[in-house]
Amino acid sequence: MKINKLKLSIVLGLLSLFLSWYAVKKTYFFNEFLGFFLSPFWKGATYSGEKSRGFLENYLFLVNLKKENEKLKEEILLLKAQLAQYQERERVYLELEKFYKISSKLNYPKIAARVIYKPFDYFFDLIFIDKGSKDGVMPQMPVLAIAGGEAVALIGQVVEVYNHWSKVILINHPSFAADVKVLRTGDRGILRGRAESHPFVYYLPSDAQVQAGDEVITSGQDGLFPPDLLVGQIVNVYRDPAQSVFKMAEIASLVDLYRVDMVFVLAKIPEISF
Numbered sequence: 001m002k003i004n005k006l007k008l009s010i011v012l013g014l015l016s017l018f019l020s021w022y023a024v025k026k027t028y029f030f031n032e033f034l035g036f037f038l039s040p041f042w043k044g045a046t047y048s049g050e051k052s053r054g055f056l057e058n059y060l061f062l063v064n065l066k067k068e069n070e071k072l073k074e075e076i077l078l079l080k081a082q083l084a085q086y087q088e089r090e091r092v093y094l095e096l097e098k099f100y101k102i103s104s105k106l107n108y109p110k111i112a113a114r115v116i117y118k119p120f121d122y123f124f125d126l127i128f129i130d131k132g133s134k135d136g137v138m139p140q141m142p143v144l145a146i147a148g149g150e151a152v153a154l155i156g157q158v159v160e161v162y163n164h165w166s167k168v169i170l171i172n173h174p175s176f177a178a179d180v181k182v183l184r185t186g187d188r189g190i191l192r193g194r195a196e197s198h199p200f201v202y203y204l205p206s207d208a209q210v211q212a213g214d215e216v217i218t219s220g221q222d223g224l225f226p227p228d229l230l231v232g233q234i235v236n237v238y239r240d241p242a243q244s245v246f247k248m249a250e251i252a253s254l255v256d257l258y259r260v261d262m263v264f265v266l267a268k269i270p271e272i273s274f
Helices: 002-102
Strands: 110-117 126-129 142-147 151-161 166-170 177-182 188-192 200-205 215-218 230-239 246-253 262-266
Touching (some): 177 200
Antiparallel strands (some): 126 166, 142 151, 151 166, 177 215, 215 230
């Protein structure tokens, strides 16, 4: 009886081992089978995941790169603006230096001013400047500009003054008038504007030997403008149709009034009250 129980125990043990081995093998074969058929899908999923991750990384890289480019563009624009400011300051400084050097013989204080307004018209005859009563500007003061880089020339006169800006009429304005003379001959006349591009000198003697190319300067005889300020050059000479005993001469300013952007107010008050 004991022998039978022993045999039965051995058989049951062997059966248990076989079943365990079979379960393991079955699981192994099942996994092998599952892996064989699903591996392409797993590989595809892995590839897709890597591609998606790569796409996302590239997208984020491009987004960051775009932001960096925009930041660099802003910095470049800022640097260009700063460079333009420095260049403009240098230009203004050089122009100021040049003006004060070539105008050293004018024994009057000078007030540098920027043109802040001019009509959009080639035949304009007035400008606004950024200096006013707080800067010492007064009505009737002469206004000068650099002519050809080697001289200064009279281009107008202050007519209205406010705290921080002033109105200037140019030499071609109908209200502008100055006592002038032809430098070569000494003949005197009255310079007046005509609401055209060029002013005229009136009341030149009929026998005056003036001609095109002669320079015209202030005479200093009107109490408004100091003597010997360059005004312009004669371009044409006519017989005055209204008064035949006189000649008249058309004058071209030596300053490009259309492009002038910096002027200098001569702090000279009129010697005679009008």
